Amino acid sequence: DAMVIQNPRYQVTQFGKPVTLSCSQTLNHNVMYWYQQKSSQAPKLLFHYYDKDFNNEADTPDNFQSRRPNTSFCFLDIRSPGLGDAAMYLCATGVRGTDYNEQFFGPGTRLTVL
C-alpha cells in the first residue's frame, strides 16, 4: 500500500546531542511537510519542500534543519535538542498543482529529550 513512513516511531536523545528523524513516502507526492506537535496543541508547520524547493517558516528555529535528497525521502535534523523540543514530529505529503490538497500524514516520531 502507498503510504508515508516515519522512522523511528520513538526516539530518545540527550540534551544537545544531534538527532535525525526520517520520513519516506511511496505516494510520489511532490510536496513534503514537517510539523511539530506538542501535547494538546495544533500541529505547527516547521518547513516544507515542493520538489527540491525548500520553504522555511519564519518562526522555525535555526536549530531545525531539513534535507530532501530525492522525491521519496525527507529528513529532519535537530542540531542541538533542548528540553523544549520534546514533541511528536509529523511528516506529511501532498500534491501541488491541484487545489484539492489533502495532506497524508505519517505515524509520527515521538521525541524525548533527556
Add this chain to the structure above:
Amino acid sequence: GQNIDQPTEMTATEGAIVQINCTYQTSGFNGLFWYQQHAGEAPTFLSYNVLDGLEEKGRFSSFLSRSKGYSYLLLKELQMKDSASYLCAVRDNSGNTPLVFGKGTRLSVIA
C-alpha cells in the same frame, strides 16, 4: 493573522449525535479540512469543504459557511472508537500552501 477556534473538549454519549464547531479568520480561503487524531497517532483525513453547504460521508458530515467563517463536523451514531481529537484546518491560499491547524477538540464518547 491566522486564527482558528474550536472548543477544547466535548463529551457525548454512545449512539448520540455531536456537532464540533470551528470558526476561522485567515488572510485567504481555499478549503477547510477536518482530521481525526487518536492519542499518539497521526491525523487522518475526514472531510474537505471548499464551497458552502454540507458534505456527507457515512456517519460524518461537514458543513461550511464561507461568509461566516464557520464550519462544523457532525458525527452521528457515536461509537466508543470515535473518542479522539478532531482538528479543523484551513488552507489560506491556492495551490500547495500548507494548512493552518486549530488546536483540536478532544471528544470523549461515554457509555
